[in-house]
Amino acid sequence: MKLEVAGLTKCYGKTQALDGLSLSVKSARVLVLIGPSGGGKSTLLRVLGGLEIPDSGKVEINGRPLLTHPESLQSYRQKNGFLFQQFNLFPHLTALRNISLPLEKVHSHSPAEAQSIAELALKRFGLLDHAGKLPAQLSGGQQQRVGIARAVAHQPEILFLDEPTSALDPEMTAEVLDLIQELAESGQDII
Ligand SMILES: Nc1ncnc2c1ncn2[C@@H]1O[C@H](COP(=O)(O)OP(=O)(O)OP(=O)(O)O)[C@@H](O)[C@H]1O
Numbered sequence: 024m025k026l027e028v029a030g031l032t033k034c035y036g037k038t039q040a041l042d043g044l045s046l047s048v049k050s051a052r053v054l055v056l057i058g059p060s061g062g063g064k065s066t067l068l069r070v071l072g073g074l075e076i077p078d079s080g081k082v083e084i085n086g087r088p089l090l091t092h093p094e095s096l097q098s099y100r101q102k103n104g105f106l107f108q109q110f111n112l113f114p115h116l117t118a119l120r121n122i123s124l125p126l127e128k129v130h131s132h133s134p135a136e137a138q139s140i141a142e143l144a145l146k147r148f149g150l151l152d153h154a155g156k157l158p159a160q161l162s163g164g165q166q167q168r169v170g171i172a173r174a175v176a177h178q179p180e181i182l183f184l185d186e187p188t189s190a191l192d193p194e195m196t197a198e199v200l201d202l203i204q205e206l207a208e209s210g211q212d213i214i
């Protein structure tokens with residue numbers, strides 16, 4: 024990915040989360056943001072992913088300006104994948120349905136197509152045995168892996184991860200990190 028950020032600012036009330044941030048990345052597969060708690064990493068990630076509108080500044084990703092009117096933002100978000108600290112799976116839907124529902128509703132696949140793409144995504148990450156389980160019937164690591172399968176099922180241009188292992192114990196962290204590494208090696212751009 025290629026990234027140009029210039030003079031980015033974002034305030035929440037009196038809190039200045041981003042204060043004139045500029046950043047130039049000519050070519051990267053994986054970009055990691057490191058900094059102190061409250062330093063603005065999640066805010067920057069959300070701005071880059073089109074989930075948050077900055078107060079001022081410019082963002083260009085892969086040579087295209089990030090536009091902030093609602094229709095552009097909506098189609099930009101659809102092209103990307105997201106995974107956060109909390110698992111954010113729908114608690115009343117099976118692992119398979121958690122993946123197939125957005126493929127139908129957001130990405131306009133037919134139910135049959137959505138189901139087969141979702142099955143492929145679960146299979147790719149060794150989760151097919153869990154397809155019919157609800158999130159509460161899965162370990163934290165398994166839930167987060169389902170979350171990753173959902174985030175990449177539509178082949179996102181960029182996958183945005185915000186501390187995806189911080190709620191997991193060390194053993195489960197390892198299984199999620201292995202999966203993220205495999206994605207990076209397969210060519211997925213990740214921030
Ligand atoms: N929705 C919000 N409303 C009000 N203030 C916010 C909001 N989101 C973030 N902030 C504030 O903006 C600043 C930057 O927060 P941000 O979440 O980007 O930090 P971070 O670097 O991701 O921190 P951490 O490592 O703890 O996740 C903090 O002072 C935070 O309190």
Ligand SMILES: [Mg+2]
Pocket residue numbers: 064065066185
């Ligand atoms: Mg954060």
